[in-house]
Amino acid sequence: MLNVKSIAIDGPSGAGKSTLAKRLAEALGFRYVDTGAIYRTLGLMAFRKEVAPENASAVAELLYHQDIRLDYDKAGAQHMYLDGEDVTDEIRRPEVSRYASGVSAIPAVRNFLLSMQRDLAKMHNVIMDGRDIGTVVLPNADVKIFLTASQEDRARRRYEDLRTRGMDTPYEQVLADMIERDHRDSTRETAPLRQAEDAVLVDTTGQQPDESYAVLLEMIRRKLDA
Ligand code: DC
Numbered sequence: 001m002l003n004v005k006s007i008a009i010d011g012p013s014g015a016g017k018s019t020l021a022k023r024l025a026e027a028l029g030f031r032y033v034d035t036g037a038i039y040r041t042l043g044l045m046a047f048r049k050e051v052a053p054e055n056a057s058a059v060a061e062l063l064y065h066q067d068i069r070l071d072y073d074k075a076g077a078q079h080m081y082l083d084g085e086d087v088t089d090e091i092r093r094p095e096v097s098r099y100a101s102g103v104s105a106i107p108a109v110r111n112f113l114l115s116m117q118r119d120l121a122k123m124h125n126v127i128m129d130g131r132d133i134g135t136v137v138l139p140n141a142d143v144k145i146f147l148t149a150s151q152e153d154r155a156r157r158r159y160e161d162l163r164t165r166g167m168d169t170p171y172e173q174v175l176a177d178m179i180e181r182d183h184r185d186s187t188r189e190t191a192p193l194r195q196a197e198d199a200v201l202v203d204t205t206g207q208q209p210d211e212s213y214a215v216l217l218e219m220i221r222r223k224l225d226a
Helices: 017-028 035-048 056-063 094-103 107-123 133-137 151-164 171-187 209-225
Strands: 006-010 031-034 068-072 078-082 126-130 143-148 200-203
Touching (some): 017 126, 017 209, 031 078, 031 107, 035 078, 035 107, 035 126, 094 171, 107 126, 107 133, 126 133, 133 143, 143 209
Parallel strands (some): 006 143, 031 126, 143 200
16 A cells, blocks of 8 residues: 555635635645546536436446546546546536536435545545545545635636636526526435545635645645644
8 A cells, every 4th residue: 555645625615725726736746636527527517418417327337338438637637528528518507507516416426426536535645626525535544634715715716717717607596597407406315415424624715826835735734734
C-alpha cells in the first residue's frame, strides 16, 4: 500500500469548494478530484439519452452501456469524457446540474462511482471535493473540511461563475435552482450531504477567496504535519 494522503472537502453548491480545492491542490502538490464533475457527466448522459433522472432502473441500465472516464491534462486540470467525447465544459450547464442532482440520488449510481473515487485516492495524494467524501467515500481521510456559506453568497458566486462561462441565467433562477438542488442533495436516503463528525466546519460567508484559501492552507498544513 502506498503512503498517500487524502483531504476531503464537502459542502453545498457554491460554497467555493472547487475553486479553493484546485488552488490548495496546486500549493500542496496533490491531485484535485472534482467528484461533482463525475456525477455531472452521468447527468449529461441521462439528459442526452432523454432518460428522466428519477428513473432509477433506466439510469442504472445506461451505466453499463456508456464509457465514463476521467483524465488529467498536462496542466493538471481534470477532464471528463463521455464515450470518448470531452464534455468538461458542457457538464456545467444549469440543466445538467439538475440532472446530476437527480441521478446522484440513485443508489446504483453511487455504488458504481464509489470504487472509481476510492481507487483515485489509493494511488495519489488527493484533495477530493463533493457531498459525501468525508462521510462515505474516504471516511479515513487525513483532513476533513465542511465548507459552507450563506445561501445568498453561494447563489451569487454560482451566478458569477455561470456568467464567466458565458451563461446568462438570471440571479433569481440561480438561487431557486440552488435551493432546490441543495434540498434534494441533503434529504436523499443514500449518502446525503452532511458534515462528518470529525470534519472542521469552515464558513466562507463574506470572505474573499484569498482569505478562505489562506485559512484552509494553514489548517491543512497543520493537520498533515500533526
Ligand atoms: O459539486 P457539483 O455542484 O458539481 O455536483 C453536482 C451534483 O452532483 C450535486 O447536485 C450533487 C451531486 N454530487 C453528489 O451527490 N456527491 C458528490 N460527492 C458530488 C456531487
